[in-house]
Amino acid sequence: MANISDIIEAFLLDTMGNNEKLTLSRNELASYFSCAPSQINYVLTTRFTPERGYIIESRRGGGGSITVVRLSQTPEEAYGEILGTVNENDGISFAKASQLLDRMCRDAIISERESEIVKTVLSDKALIAPTVIKDRLRLNILKSVLLQLLRMNGEED
Amino acid sequence: MANISDIIEAFLLDTMGNNEKLTLSRNELASYFSCAPSQINYVLTTRFTPERGYIIESRRGGGGSITVVRLSQTPEEAYGEILGTVNENDGISFAKASQLLDRMCRDAIISERESEIVKTVLSDKALIAPTVIKDRLRLNILKSVLLQLLRMNGEED
DNA sequence: TAAGGTCAAAGGTCAAAGAAAGTCAAATAA
DNA sequence: TTATTTGACTTTCTTTGACCTTTGACCTTA
Numbered sequence: 001m002a003n004i005s006d007i008i009e010a011f012l013l014d015t016m017g018n019n020e021k022l023t024l025s026r027n028e029l030a031s032y033f034s035c036a037p038s039q040i041n042y043v044l045t046t047r048f049t050p051e052r053g054y055i056i057e058s059r060r061g062g063g064g065s066i067t068v069v070r071l072s073q074t075p076e077e078a079y080g081e082i083l084g085t086v087n088e089n090d091g092i093s094f095a096k097a098s099q100l101l102d103r104m105c106r107d108a109i110i111s112e113r114e115s116e117i118v119k120t121v122l123s124d125k126a127l128i129a130p131t132v133i134k135d136r137l138r139l140n141i142l143k144s145v146l147l148q149l150l151r152m153n154g155e156e157d
Numbered sequence: 158m159a160n161i162s163d164i165i166e167a168f169l170l171d172t173m174g175n176n177e178k179l180t181l182s183r184n185e186l187a188s189y190f191s192c193a194p195s196q197i198n199y200v201l202t203t204r205f206t207p208e209r210g211y212i213i214e215s216r217r218g219g220g221g222s223i224t225v226v227r228l229s230q231t232p233e234e235a236y237g238e239i240l241g242t243v244n245e246n247d248g249i250s251f252a253k254a255s256q257l258l259d260r261m262c263r264d265a266i267i268s269e270r271e272s273e274i275v276k277t278v279l280s281d282k283a284l285i286a287p288t289v290i291k292d293r294l295r296l297n298i299l300k301s302v303l304l305q306l307l308r309m310n311g312e313e314d
Numbered sequence: 315t316a317a318g319g320t321c322a323a324a325g326g327t328c329a330a331a332g333a334a335a336g337t338c339a340a341a342t343a344a
Numbered sequence: 345t346t347a348t349t350t351g352a353c354t355t356t357c358t359t360t361g362a363c364c365t366t367t368g369a370c371c372t373t374a
Contacts, residue, residue, distance in 0.1 A: 193349065
């Protein structure tokens with residue numbers, strides 16, 4: 001936690017609290033943390049991604065600002081979106097898969113324990129395979145898991 | 158004794174004390190002991206293995222670090238029987254893996270839901286790979302999951 | 315007064331540099 | 345031989361700065 005990015009992330013999450021939106025000034029924030037303004041963009045694009053359940057809106061020019069919006073969805077919406085996201089590519093990195101799982105966890109679609117198990121399964125360590133194949137394999141496993149979760153949700157509850 | 162690896166090992170054990178985790182900086186430690194940074198990796202991979210009851214986590218890049226996690230049980234203690242059944246071969250069929258998971262479920266090591274998820278992951282459908290490789294891959298994933306379960310059991314749930 | 319011009323104040327982008335840690339194989343020591 | 349030590353090279357993540365684009369307030373000028 002010694003890097004500024006993590007600190008800014010924590011600050012934003014904390015400031016946001018339970019609110020759905022948070023509006024801020026890039027320059028103000030940057031000068032508050034004594035960092036380059038583009039550092040703020042870095043934090044936003046690496047931590048507040050759609051995969052993690054956030055979108056960013058902004059306006060340039062005089063009086064411009066940035067707004068962080070937290071998306072919350074029903075499980076069905078989440079599945080649709082995630083499966084969609086997942087279907088577009090024919091492979092997925094561990095980092096990205098991990099973000100998706102974090103988000104599902106945040107939205108209470110799966111438990112933290114479950115997300116940890118699935119992350120383990122999708123990790124580079126678990127998937128001994130050539131790099132080219134690895135991302136495709138990972139995606140395939142992830143899809144299978146999502147479908148299985150859907151099936152189970154349908155049966156139980 | 159008298160070799161750096163043993164000294165570093167002792168230092169880490171001592172520093173760790175009774176704590177469950179120890180976070181350190183590879184470069185700092187290396188320069189403290191005036192050794193190559195990769196020496197630290199050597200110590201970690203030879204002495205702080207899962208078999209001996211440790212797991213290593215790490216993060217690269219600015220602000221990166223390494224964390225040593227002590228398991229409350231070694232895999233042998235926890236899954237000795239299971240791993241024994243499994244270790245003879247260097248691969249495992251879906252049927253056999255499935256049986257093991259059922260047993261773990263029965264023994265309340267994992268929930269039914271969790272066992273279903275892991276079964277899905279280990280199914281032939283999820284694991285698109287040449288048959289020869291498939292069983293080995295499956296075993297590797299299964300082992301990773303077992304390790305992860307151990308780690309999670311050590312922490313609060 | 316309407317249309318367009320100017321300019322400073324935002325925010326955006328991107329690539330290069332920096333900061334860790336990881337890998338691997340050759341050299342060395344026990 | 346087996347275990348250790350080293351260092352060159354790789355990968356991942358972060359930080360910074362130079363340059364780009366957009367916007368709105370405030371002019372001109374017909």
